[in-house]
Amino acid sequence: MTIVSAPRIEHHRDPLGIGESRPRLSWRLSGAPDGWRQERYAVTVVREDGEERVEVTSAAQVLVPWPGRALDSRERVRVHVAVQGADGSWSDRSPETWLETGLLHADDWSAQPVGLDLDEGPESDARRATLVRRSFRIDGTIARARLYATAHGLYEAEINGIRVGSDTLSPGWTVYRERLRYYTYDVTDLLVDGENALGAWLGDGWYRGRLGWRGGHRNVFGGDLSFLGQLEIVYADGRRETVATDDSWTAALSPILRSGIYDGEDYDARQEIPGWTTASFDDDGWLPVAVRTRDPRTLVAPTAPPVRVTQEVAPIAVLTSPAGARILDFGQNLVGRVRIRVAGPRGATITLRTAEVLQEGEIYTRPLRSARSSDSYTLDGRPAGEEWEPRFTFHGFRYVEVSGWPGDLDADAAAGALIARVLHTDLERTGWFSCSDPLVEQLHRNVVWGMRGNFVDIPTDCPQRDERVGWTGDVQVFGPTASTLYDVSGMLSGWLRDVEADQLPDGTVPWFVPVIPSHKVWSPIRAGAAWGDVATLLPWTLYQRFGDDGVLATQFESARRWVDKVDSLAGPDRLWNEGFQLGDWLDPAAPPQDPADARTDRYLVATAYFARSARAVADMARVLGRTADVTHYESLAADVAAAFRAAYVRADGTMTSDAQTAYALAIVFDLLADDRQRAVAGARLADLVRAAGNRIATGFVGTPLVCDALTMTGHTDAAYDLLLEQECPSWLYQVVQGATTVWERWDAMLPDGTVNPGTMTSFNHYALGAVADWLHRSVAGLAAAEPGYRRIRFAPRLGGGLTHASATQRTPYGETSISWHVEQDELRVEVVVPVGATAELDLPGAAREELGHGAHARAVPLRP
Structure with missing residues (x-):
């Protein structure tokens, strides 16, 4: 008997407050007899005013169109599905899925951003975190209540003293001028008959906190801290009531003295305001709020789960450094915060300093650059003890130096008084791998941990230092691996909308998204190969792995404009051989302070990517039925490939850059003329691997491709030799050095145990972990042969x-x-x-x- 799963709504794990009025549906089938295939399906939508049932003759079961009329704002419906096989019999209907739309139209919003009006200049970094609140009365039985919330900055909401939701670092990081995400919460059970109170904590976050390196910039997106909340109550008798942020709210300073993404959080429990979100609280003495502005047309519903705490990790050891510092070792380089439970005298301050590595027995903070990465808690002195965890920051760390602990740190740590709380975007795990080599299995675990730590609302480049921005090239090369390990469909399709929002009118794609001011190397924005190609290759990856042609339709213009920009830069000869390029970034032969100085010609890299992206746009156009675009971009891709061969492939089939990355690009991007050239390229690539002692000789561009290039040309043995090498530089060198995440540099830790002297040295960086996709597809042997694994x-x-x-x-x-x-x-x-x-x-x-x-x-x- 064929069994149909409850339908999935778009890419949502929890379809509450969705932003699609006509969401697509997917379902899975099980229990069907051999040879059975779906030939027809029926979708039933149960609304308040009745139900609609639509039958469709189709074998499709992934992201099928919404049946019937579009949903309205706030509409809550039930959906179930049945399918019919070739024998004409129908399955039982699936379990129901409840879904509810958010606020779909700008005029649904009455709330305005409100916050404490502090008399400080727009460049101030001294602004305290703040609180806002309002009391209100419930009169009657509630059918349902929803809180729609967002902020300029970060927020956590409370109703009647109880935290709303389990998300953290909300509303996340988007191109705020164009898109500010809001979240929908079911708060029905938090309200009581009579007096109630709603409030929110506010912190700087990405909106106005320090961003960027070399000192960074503050107030990049705005200088205010403001909460925007709209509580909508539906009574059982049909009445509706809205409690929205406006000038009736009040505000006060919070006990968070300082909070920043890079620098951590300082909290003084003596300045807590007990019961401030309870109905009995008297806010006499609080200040009136300042009402700010926000165009409601920029408020968007999320397409992915929020950031949440997903795991707790206990320390495996409490160390004493040569200088006498007490250091917790959590045994895993992770991203999150430390929660403490402590009792001690009023006014005592505990300080937690984080680091990824030790050097000479002390926490080593130089790789953090200017990030303070330190939290402090000043005790109130409550006899029953106190519990605290930072709200509006996160750190990348394995080690935590603890100072000022009032008790027995060894005993308290063993009893669970200090716990690392792991946070990241709460994605669904989708891919697993194992094999007989424990070092390779550890490498795979390192890739997973590295992805978790760097998928914190956006795909970041590192989670620890004064950077943590959405580098486009990093996720372009890691996209296939990310799409294997987790369901990133909603997260990355949403981020691609920010890529388009920050894309320049001439088609130039920024180096990182959202864009922040940066030092002169990165500003003004210039086109760069591999990084800008995220606009073409990431949508195509998402289509291949999740079967979502909607992401192609949404991103096609962005992709096309990028290729047209590169076409204009290349000119009639179709060679992109001028301008600033990162090339094969972090080739291990590059000097520590010049990571773009690779063995492969950076313009060879640029022209190869030009050809690959032109072909990707042609492929996208074919799926979308854009015939003229198919013809144009296929012709362009062929011309660029011919120009590539003429400029970079010698008559004997070898390449002008006799380097691993050059051959890998030519093979995997299908830029060679015929099987003879492919055979020569594959053989030469294998020779180069052997000549290097099976050590890695590729950077960000070549590393995701080199094993595939060897496998595709019949040199699988050489690919395994690369994989299993343990001398530096190699994947397993990091593992045998004790790494628990993937490093930014192949030699981030030198063989003598000291840290690489380069100022750009992260021990949690996912790009070089892109080999994990090859582990799944070639070592285990499982790959998608058609989009969505159809x-x-x-x-x-x-x-x-x-x-x-x-x-x-x-x-x-x-x-x-x-x-x-x-x-x-x-x-x-x-x-x-x-x-x-x-x-x-x-x-x-x-x-x-x-x-x-x-x-x-x-x-x-x-x-x-």
Whole structure:
């Protein structure tokens, strides 16, 4: 009997307050007999005024169009699905999914931003965090209540003394002038009959806090701290009431003395205001709020889950440094904050300083540059003890130096008094990998941890130093791996809208999004290969992995404008061989202070990416049915590839830049003329790997491609040699050095245990971890052969002495997996294909085989 899952609404994990009036639907199928295929589906939408049922003849089950009329603002409906097979029989209907829209129109908003009016200049960094509140009365039985909330800065809301929601660092970081995200909360159960109170904590965050390196900039997006909240109450008798932020609210200073993304948080519990969000509180003495402005047309609903605390990690050791400092070792480089539970004298101050590494037994903070990365808590002296965790900051750390602790730190840490709270965008995990080599498994774990720590509302470059911005090139190269490990469809499609918002009118894509002022190397914004190509290649990656042609439609103009910009820079010869480029950034041969000085010609890199992006736009146009654009951009891509070959490929098939990245680009981007050139390029690439002692010789551009290039040209053994090398520079060098995340530099920690002298040295940076996608696709052998895994390719490529590997992928159609192991002279493989998908099985020494849904096991002899 075919079973239909509860439908998923767009890419939402919790479809409350969604911003789509016609959300697309997806469902998964299970339990179908062999050979069964969906031929028809029926969607039923149950509304307050009745239900609509729409039947569609289609095998589609991923992101199908919304049936019936569009939803209104605040509308709450139930949706369920049934499917019909070729035999004409219908499944039982699926479980219901409740969904509710947010405020879809600008005129739905009556709230205005409000905050404390402090007489300080627009460049001030001394502004205290603040509180805002208002009391109101409930008169009657409540059917439902929703709080729609956002802020200039960061906020946490409370009703009647109880925290609203579980999100943190909300509303996140967007291009605030164009898009300010709001969140919807069901607060029905927090309200009581009679008097109530609503309030919010406010902190600087990205909106007005310090951003950027070399001292940074403050008040980049505005100088005010303001809460914008709209509480809408629906009574059982049909009455509606709105409590919105306006001039009736009051404000006061909070006990947060200082708060910043880079610098941490200082909190004085003696300045707490007990009960300030309870109905009985008397706010006499609080100040009237200042009412600010916000165009409601810029308020947008989220497309992804918020940032949340997702895990708690206890320290594995309490160390004493040579200087006598007490240091907690959490055993894992992570991103988050430390929660403390403590009892001590009033006025005592505890300080927590964070760092990723130790050097000579002390926490080593030089890699943080100007980020203070320190929190402090001054005790109120309550006999029963106190609990505190910073609200509006986060740190990247493994080690925490604790000073001023009033008790026995060793005993208290063992009892759970100091806990690291891991935070990141609360994405759904979708990809898993394992194999017989424990070092490779640790490498994969490092990639996962690195992604978690750098997907904090936006895809960042590092979580610890005075930077933490959305570098476009980093996520461009890591996008395939990110899309394997987690469901990033909603998060990255939302971030791409910010890319377009910050894209210049001439098509130039910034180096990082959202844009902040930066030193002269990065300002004014200039076009750069690999980084700007996020506009073309990331939408295509999301389409390939999640089957979402909507992201192509939304981003097509942005992608096209980027390629047109590069076309204008290249000129008639189609070679992008002028201007500032980062090239193969952080090639290990580059000097510490000049990471763009790579072995591969930076203009070879630029022209290769020009060809790849032109082809990507043609592919996007084909999916969208834009015939004229297909013709134009296919022709452009062919011209650029021909120019690339003429300029950078010699007659004998070798390249003018005789470097690993050059060959990897030419092979993977399909820029070579024929099989002969591909064979020569593959052989030369393998020779270069061997000549380097199997050590890495690629930077950000080449690293995601080099193993694929070797595998595609029949040199899988060389790819495994690269993977398994343990000498510096290599992936496993980091692992044997004790890394628990992926480093920014191959040699961020030198073999003698000292930190690389470069001023740009992060120990949590995901770009070089892009190899994990190859681990899934080639080592385990599980890949998407058609968008969204509608068709799956199982093609493990054995090597490196591995005796088993496996991968599991939670696809839009359901869970698929492969597990292989070598037993004597036989390869045994087990695969699972979800209902609605098909697969091809390509095993060494065996004919390719077509598979339908279900579990399949095969055994093939291995040739000596």
